[in-house]
Amino acid sequence: MGYVSQAESSFPAQVGKDFEEFIALSSVHCDGWGISTNDRQHAHAVxxxxxxxxxxxxxxxKVIADNAADGALLHLRWATKGLSISENNTHPFVYGDYSFIHNGSIFPPDSFSDFIDEKFKKLIVGDTDSERYFYLMMTQIEKLGLAEGIKTTLAIIKEHGKTTSLNFMLMNKESFVVGSEHNSEKKPDWAPADYYVIKYKKDADGVLFASSGWNQPGWHTLENHHAAIVNRSTFEIDVINL
Incomplete structure (x- = not known):
């Protein structure tokens, strides 16, 4: 889940009464939680x-109650089989004013590591595919810019690894990017058909995106194989084909 808002806000304020239903997903996604705040007034993500x-x-x-920022990401982790449950493997991952979360799996986790710039490889502290996904994306964004960097990242991973979902959220001071890129046929057997679907709502206060599995009345759906790029100055949403 992630939001950007006109003024300082919080997840409970942005989501409303259904926020506890989202948190109840941690009965399955129980292997850790993380929050990054990307306030436009600060140089680094917290x-x-x-x-x-x-x-x-x-x-x-306590963190949820005290959180106050005009942008933030929230992740509830369900660890991929074979990857350790540790703080180093818990999302979000941050670099400078960027923060990143991922929902899905890439096999093997290091199948695309050769394409990560050495300066980012040195920053890897865990053993997840997700952290490597983030640093590959940072590598490609620095080379190609935001949109083309993201597209190239996904192309590299799909060429060299096997994936269930590459759904992601990426935020810095200028942009909030949400990518829907998944194969619904690879969802868990018990999961509903919309397991990997990303939905969003926009109002005068800001924009909120979240994964499915809880009550989201009247929300819009981000089409699969697309990314939404939110301009944090104008709050305009540009949807691109991945």
Missing amino acids: LEKKVEAAAESATFQ
Whole structure:
């Protein structure tokens, strides 16, 4: 989940009464939680994360209550089989004023590592595909710019690895980018058909995106194989084909 707003806000304020239903997803996505705040007045993203189920974490409740920023990302982790449950593997991942979260799996996790710039490889502290996904994206954005960098990142991963979903959220001071790129046939057997679907709502206060599985009345759907780029100055949404 992520939002950008006109003024300082919080996840409970942006989501409203259904926020607890989203947090209840941590009964399955129980291997850690993380929040990054990307306030436009600060040079770096601020990160909080714990290896706990959000619904059972007193720290989570305090961070959520105290959170006040005009942009933030929230991730509830369900660890990919074979990857350790640790703080280093818990999302979001941050670099400078960028923060990143991913929903899905890439096999093998390091199948595309050769395409990550050495300066970013040195920053890797965990063993997840997601952290490597982030630093590949940083590599390509620095080379090609935001939109083309993201497209190239996805192309490299799909060529060299096997994926279930590459759904992601990326935020810095200028932009909030949400990518919907997944194969619904590779969802968990028990999951509903819209398991990987990303939805959003926009109002006078800002823009909120989130994954599915909870009550989202009247929200719009971000079409698969597309990314939404939100301009944090104008709050205009540009949807591009991935």
